[in-house]
Amino acid sequence: MKTQQIRNQTPMYQLSLEDKDWKSFTNEQAKRTLTLLLGARRFEEAILDLDKRGLVHGPAHSSIGQEGASAGCLAALTPTTKITATHRAHHQVVAKMLHALWARDFDPVQADQLPDDMREITRTLLADILGLKEGWSGGRGGSMHLRNDEVGVVGTQAIVASGMAIGCGTAWAEKVRQSGDLTVAFFGDGAIHQGTAHEALNLAALYDLPMIFFMENNQYSVSMSIEQSTRESELLTRAQGHGIPSIKLNGMNPLAAYRAAEWAAKEISGKRGPVLIQADVYRYYHQSAPYPGSAFGYRSKDEEESWRKQDPVDFLIGELDKRKILDRKSSEHIDSLVQEAVQAAVESCVEGKGSSARIKPDLWPDPATVDNDITGDLGEFEGARFTELQDYAANELDETRLIDVMPRVVAERMAEDESIYVLGEDVANMGGGTVGATKGLMDRFPDRVINTPINENGFCNMAAGMASAGLKPIVELMYSDFMFNATDALLNQIAKMRHLFGGRYPVPLVLRCRIPGTEGYGSQHSMDPSGVFAMFPGWRIVTPATPFDYAGLMNSALRCQDPVLVVEHQSLQKKAGPIPEKLDYHIPFGKAxxxxxxxxxxxxxxxxxxxxxxxxxxxxxxxxxxxxxxxxxxxxxxxxxxxxxxxxxxxxxxxxxxxxxxxxxxxxxxxxxxxxxxxxxxxxxxxxxxxxxxxxxxxxxxxxxxxxxxxxxxxxxxxxxxxxxxxx
Structure with a gap:
């Protein structure tokens, strides 16, 4: 037997800075990067202090120590860049919002305070983390679920790899709109071991999506080290396995992250596809407590001290001063502006001092609003034409099989609305998918009927991102039971999105689920999903039993700004029934x-x-x-x-x-x-x-x-x- 090693052609790089990298770092770039970094640091310190005083309800995942990587990355990209992230995202969110609001003529060294819009968004971000009504999501998001589309924060997720796949949907939308904007999916080293992470990497590479997967390797998943989590500790191999070029850097150096982001943007522009950046960083505190990891025994004090000596704030201020890019006095002035804005935000939410401090009572949301915004008010149906079969004369109707109505009604809507995309396994193959439900759509809309790999959680989360970005995906699950491979996307993300983010953002998504009936498909292909989905009130559920009803309910599903499950029973698909020539009518939800x-x-x-x-x-x-x-x-x-x-x-x-x-x-x-x-x-x-x-x-x-x-x-x-x- 003879063996020959197979070498992967996808590159992995190690970034090292040269002196010229510092020489080309301008005063303007330095001021912006430092402001983003200090904004994140001082905000995090305030959160930690509030947490110590018992004023943060729920976990507050501090990122103190690792803020330099995200600040450097975002400062190098355009202000309109979009980001997704995980539960530990305060630093990324603060850096993103400050960068997005940076006025062309703003100079923090010359200013007396941060601009009003930066101060206000800092206040409302803090309000949301504290669970208050004036927060971004009315206080529903809290520390882990933050979203503000106006500044490009398109969602942070408590499920650590979900944002990677949701980010694929955001990147898809930016790609088809040709906006030129990148999507950065921030995540940690722990997330890279999740199946969803690999599904997202595969989807992004397969569809050449303009996105950066930015991994902050802070060395620990709660208390587990990388060596305890995986046999292959070179994490760049995960990207390499999906054909994605990657680069590794010292994330405690903000300039290294800055240069890596520049490299990534250029790489994406030239090769059209995603890249992965691994920034090696260190969080100074435990998972969600104001104490170091050594207090819990999984890290040593010597290890913590060695990383603290590399503190990104101290390092950047020192280097900028030493290299005469930005003097220390200017850096201190920027710090004072940031500290004042953060303190003003705290004072707007908290009254009293020390142990007597409390949240201002009038800022809490009204408990009576707890069920508001689970779904929309259906205002989008104003002007819609609702009809029933009995509204038509006999000579206006033709007998048609339900399976023939299915692609026909979708085709009519796709011809009117370019935001509609159909995606799922095999939907663009075999002349109409596995049962003919997409027959003819590929011929008419070749760029909007998308075959997906067998990775349901990945492509359903991607569809969630597409819907969040204003597209209208129709997702086909080949069989209803496959929903269990995508329960995070369908029931944890899509079902909760509108309510979780304060009712500010619709989720116009249609999910088609097939029940095969008594055709011998067995227990893992045969369930009716209605009862499971009904437990999650963010979903609307329709069950068309006739060709006429299928067209009317599908039209309503595609008009609706909430996610809609359309249950399709295979035993009904060959049954014929009367339908009109034009399938432009609606059947309202909630009418038997x-x-x-x-x-x-x-x-x-x-x-x-x-x-x-x-x-x-x-x-x-x-x-x-x-x-x-x-x-x-x-x-x-x-x-x-x-x-x-x-x-x-x-x-x-x-x-x-x-x-x-x-x-x-x-x-x-x-x-x-x-x-x-x-x-x-x-x-x-x-x-x-x-x-x-x-x-x-x-x-x-x-x-x-x-x-x-x-x-x-x-x-x-x-x-x-x-x-x-x-x-x-």
Whole structure:
């Protein structure tokens, strides 16, 4: 046997500064970099002091010691650069906002104070970290979730690698708009071990996204060293494995980060794709406590002292003075401006001194607003045309299969709206994806139908970034169960974004999830996702059961500024139904469809069970009032129609094909009991599958989900109970 080593052609570099790098560092660049650095340092010191006094509710992840890298990086880039980051982001956010607001004629050495807009944004940032109503997100974001699009802070995330993938979506938007702006995704050495980090790196490289992955290697993930976290401690190999050039530097030297960012911008401009920068830095304090790591035993005092001797603030001020770029007096003046602005921010939020200090009571948000802004007010539907099938004459309708309506309605909207993108696994292949749902779209919109790798959390988080940046992604999950690979993106990020960031930012995203039905796909491909998504009220959920409803609900989903889950049942896709020639109408969220009129029992259904319930009741001679709910997001359900039907029949059953564990019927049953108790002649009945997920075995699969026999049995029970009551 003979072996030959395979060498990776993607470069990894080590940056070393030369004397000429300092000589070309101008007085203007030095003042800006130092202001960003001192702004971050003094702000962090204030947060640490407030935390010691018990005024910061929740964790406050200090970055004192490692601020030089982000200050140097951002100072070298354009003020309109966008950033994402993780839970330890105060320093990056402060540097970014000061850089974004830097007026062309501003000279901190000549100024008496920082400009009013810099002082005000410092105040509102502090207010948000303290949980106050005047903060960026009304206090909801706190220390870990910060967003202010006006200054390019497009979101920090408590889940450490998510911002990398969300940043891919931001970079995508900047690329298609040809803005020339870069996106910098800041993250730590701990995040590089997460799967999402690799998914993000792969997506950015695959799509040539204009972004910098900036890793602040502060040596520890909470208390675990790099050597305890990975066998391969050369972290640049992660980028190399995805074909991304990378560079490593001493992050305690702000100029090194400055030059690295310049190199990165040039590299991206020439080669179109992303780069990774690794800045070796050190956080002086523990994960989220005002004490050093040595107090917890995972670092030595000698190690901490050796890093403190490299302090980026002291180093930069000393070098600028020694090299006659900026004298020490000027540096001290800049420091005084920053300290005054930070102190003013503190005084605006806090009253009292020492142990008697407290948050000013009138600054707390009103508790009554706790549920505000979970979703939008649907004002975007003003002027929309809402119609139902009965609004059309027979000669205006043609029989069409649902699977043919699916790409047709999307194509109509894509032709009108260039912000709509379709992405998912295989959506641009095989003439329309795996089932034909994107048929013809690739031919008409080749740049807006995007095949993704099999990395659901990555591309769903990327879609979140795209939506945050004003695009309208339609994401296809090949099967609903694949949502579990993307639960952070779908349920932790997208579902919470609007509320978490104070209702200031919409999330116009459509997620298509397919249920294969009883076709032998087994327990990891067959779930109905409605019940799981319903637990997260940031999502709106629609379940179209007819071709007409699919078009109307998809139009509403694409008009909506909230994320919308569209549940697609494969068993319905080849069924035909009447639709008009032009698919330009909407069906409102929260309006049920009357499937059948009756007066003995009310049946609440969705998807395949609409037709099954209707046919079964008819065959049994039962006068059933049947509602297709169509919308299953809990706050959108049409309880007005449900209550009206129950007042007529006094009996109700919830009819689902879903298995019991993931059913939404328990919620519906509870709510109906509360709303309609006085009108019920018997307890709410449920037609639902068994506890087990469907398996591949044909007979066990049929047993796992609800079917005709279950509907028949429930109807007999309801009628028998009614008859018994009548006889009594």
């Amino acid at each position: 469809r009357k499937v059948a009129e009756g007066n003995q029992v009310t049946l609440l259904t969705t998807l395949t069970m609409c037709e099954l319930a209707r046919d079964t009741a008819k065959e049994m001679g039962v006068s059933a009032d049947i509602l297709d709910l169509r919308t299953l997001s809990q706050r959108d359900i049409d309880f007005e129609a449900i209550e009206a039907s129950i007042r007529k029949t006094n009996n109700v059953a919830i009819v689902e094909q879903s298995t019991r564990g993931t059913s939404i019927g328990a919620f519906l049953s509870d709510e109906i009991q509360r709303r309609c108790f006085d009108h019920l002649d018997q307890p709410v009945k449920r037609v639902v599958g068994r506890w087990a997920a469907p398996t591949v075995s044909k007979v066990l699969e049929q047993a796992a989900v609800a079917g005709r026999s279950d509907v028949e049995e429930t109807l007999r029970e309801m009628l028998a109970d009614t008859a018994q009551r009548a006889a009594a």
